[in-house]
Amino acid sequence: PARPVLDPPALQSNGVRPPVPRCSSLISRQARALVGSLPAALLLFCWRIHRLSSRCAPSIMCCEMRPGFGFGSARRGIWRSWPALCSQQQQRFSSSLCSAKKLHVAATSLPPQLPKARKKSKxxxxxxxxxxxxxxxxxxxxxxxxxxxxxxxxxxxxxxxxxxxxxxxxxxxxxxxxxxxxxxxxxxxxxxxxxxxxxxxxxxxxxxxxxxxxxxxxxxxxxxxxxxxxxxVPQSSSNIISSVWSELAGFRESGRWEEAVELLLKAGDPEARDLDTNNWARLSRRLEIIRSSGSPASAFTLxxxxxxxxxxxxxxxxxxxxxxxxxxxxxxxxxxxxxxxxxxxxxxxxxxxxxxxxxxxxxxxxxxxxxxxxxxxxxxxxxxxxxxxxxxxxxxxxxxxxxxxxxxxxxxxxxxxxxxxxxxxxxxxxxxxxxxxxxxxxxxxxxxxxxxxxxxxxxxxxxxxxxxxxxxxxxxxxxxxxxxxxxxxxxxxxxxxxxxxxxxxxxxxxxxxx
The missing domain is CATH 3.40.50.300 (P-loop containing nucleotide triphosphate hydrolases)
Known part of the structure; x- marks a missing residue:
């Protein structure tokens, strides 16, 4: 059966109609106040509580209209009990909000979940x-x-x-x-x-x-x-490679290894003497690095x-x-x-x-x-x-x-x-x-x-x-x-x-x- 339409309460003695307390408005204001502090999942939870609470009062009013009571007496009884109903719904929602806040605090206090590492190939x-x-x-x-x-x-x-x-x-x-x-x-x-x-x-x-x-x-x-x-270590340009090759050609052809090592030392490589004897390729590469970057090979991260x-x-x-x-x-x-x-x-x-x-x-x-x-x-x-x-x-x-x-x-x-x-x-x-x-x-x-x-x-x-x-x-x-x-x-x-x-x-x- 169709729900009866309830008239607003009568005017007060000063001619001002008393405000009708609305549970949904109160809940909406409290929900909006928490929007900035709750995650999306908890906001959805609060919204569902809001929808449930806004439908709660009319259902209670309909249940109060039992047989044997006239419509007028039912209307007067409901309006007299309305503030209590609103207070009851507010307490229920406040309790729900407290639970939601506790869940939020507990979630934020947990250590962050690291992404699952991919399985490496052997x-x-x-x-x-x-x-x-x-x-x-x-x-x-x-x-x-x-x-x-x-x-x-x-x-x-x-x-x-x-x-x-x-x-x-x-x-x-x-x-x-x-x-x-x-x-x-x-x-x-x-x-x-x-x-x-x-x-x-x-x-x-x-x-x-x-x-x-x-x-x-x-x-x-x-x-x-x-x-x-x-x-x-930076790559050397072709010009630097050719220049270093020409610079060391005389030492290489005459077998003057020690003199070439001294050249590398003067260029700024403190580990030049650690090179294997007659390892001209390694010596050339060390000199190329200095000519390219201005720093010895030991200056770069290994x-x-x-x-x-x-x-x-x-x-x-x-x-x-x-x-x-x-x-x-x-x-x-x-x-x-x-x-x-x-x-x-x-x-x-x-x-x-x-x-x-x-x-x-x-x-x-x-x-x-x-x-x-x-x-x-x-x-x-x-x-x-x-x-x-x-x-x-x-x-x-x-x-x-x-x-x-x-x-x-x-x-x-x-x-x-x-x-x-x-x-x-x-x-x-x-x-x-x-x-x-x-x-x-x-x-x-x-x-x-x-x-x-x-x-x-x-x-x-x-x-x-x-x-x-x-x-x-x-x-x-x-x-x-x-x-x-x-x-x-x-x-x-x-x-x-x-x-x-x-x-x-x-x-x-x-x-x-x-």
Whole structure:
């Protein structure tokens, strides 16, 4: 039935009609007062209370009109009870507002919800000193996980330099896809910055195909930049590169390395003396940076240093006072392993490897002779600075100066020098990676199957990486010099005496006596 229309109350004695209290107006004023302080969700809540309260009074009035009461008496009773009804609705709304305010205060006191971090893709990194067996390990891990290998070797990028760089064979490369191998000519230079761009691009391509990236190599600087990012050193213009090249040409041609270092020191590089001898490419780059920016290379931020400070802060639980040390995250979820073994055992492996590279005259000897034939000299670029190629080129140049003749003593002396330089390089590699906290040091002398299975389980698992004690290699044991190392002597397995050198000397006489 239709609701009755209630007449307003009668006029008062002074002829003024009393104001009709309206619950909805009171509630509206209080709701508008809170608009600026409540979030959108609570405003919607208040609006619903407002709508409910504004409909409440007419419903109560209709309920009061029970049978047995006339319309007039009902009207007079309702108007007499109207202020109480309004007060009742106001109390209800005030209670609701208090609850809403409490909810708002509780919500604002909670810590802010951080956005959910995206799940990073996993990338396996396998490194180790020369001769430790990292290439074999990477090949088996990639085969089992359905992965692809990205080479992190500074020499394997060059075409035709196969034996001296221990490049994977054709059959091995057919088993698992390989990247960053045979991409440069030996006359070209290859830098850590170029590797960073190429390796990151290859990693993205491998992940896009749904495969597992397995980065394998022993070039420490390449891997450091690949994991942490490259420094923000400015690029040099072509004019500056040409100017620096011309400036150093005289020093380079006459072999005046010390004078070139003094030039770099005077230009403003305090770390010039720390450069490896005859590393002209690195010296040129240092001078280019100063000419381009007016500051030495050490003045620019290294991402690796920032991550190391952050890691040290976590380990010591002490806040860093460095304002520039912001929280950083790596691009990928890197699973890094460094394959090591006792140094005496490693040195024996390196010595045998050097002998095998020279035993076949079509190997390192032919590759070094080819570098000379195309006009390159030792220490001229990245390829000719590589250990093995540099020593072999120097030996062959000496043979050419003597009309292609060489004695067994000279060859064995060259072999000893080659082995010694390779062992020293492996020691520098272990010293470098000892400070890389992201790597798990794995004992290469342990069963090969156990090592492969551990790496595969680490990739497939979701828990924190924990290296079992049976596979762990103590870093200090590989770096510190023991009593056995002080008395270490090479024990050749291939070139035992003069007779075993005859076929090599005959090849030198036939090919280098032109």
């Amino acid at each position: 990338v396996i990194v396998i490194s180790g000193p020369t001769g430790a067996g990292k290439s074999r390990l990477a090949l088996e891990v990639a085969r089992r996980l359905g992965g692809e290998i990205i080479s992190a070797d500074s020499v394997q990028v060059y075409r035709s330099l196969d034996v001296g760089s221990a490049k994977p064979s054709a059959s091995e490369m057919s088993m698992v896809p390989h990247h960053l191998i045979d991409i440069m000519h030996a006359c070209e230079d290859y830098s850590a910055g170029m590797f960073f761009s190429d390796a990151r691009r290859a990693t993205q391509d491998v992940l896009a195909r749904g495969s597992v990236p397995v980065v394998a190599g022993g070039t420490g600087l390449y891997l450091r930049w690949f994991i942490y990012g490259k420094p923000n 991402p690796y240093s920032s991550f190391q400070k952050q890691q040290d802060t976590k380990l010591t639980d002490s806040p860093s006072n460095d304002a520039t040390c912001e929280a950083k995250e790596l691009e990928y979820d890197f699973l890094c392993f460094f394959l090591a073994c006792p140094r005496v055992e490693l040195y024996r492996s390196i010595d045998l490897r050097c002998e095998e590279m020279l035993a076949d005259t079509g190997g390192l000897l032919s590759e070094a002779a080819w570098l000379i034939d195309i006009g390159l000299q030792p220490n001229m670029n990245s390829a000719t600075r590589a250990i093995g190629y540099r020593q072999t080129m120097e030996y062959l140049l000496h043979c050419r100066q003597n009309g292609g003749s060489s004695s067994p003593e000279e060859f064995l002396e060259f072999l000893t020098k080659f082995q010694q330089t390779s062992r020293n390089f492996s020691r520098r590699q272990m010293t470098w990676f000892r400070n890389e906290k992201i790597y798990q040091w794995v004992d290469a002398s342990q069963p090969f199957e156990a090592i492969v299975q551990f790496i595969c389980d680490a990739y497939n698992g979701s828990d924190a990486l924990v290296l079992p004690e049976s596979l762990e290699m103590k870093r200090e044991s590989c770096v510190h010099t023991s009593k056995d190392l002080k008395t270490y002597r090479s024990e050749n397995k291939v070139f035992l005496g003069h007779e075993e050198c005859c076929h090599v000397l005959d090849w030198i006489r036939r090919t280098q006596g032109k």
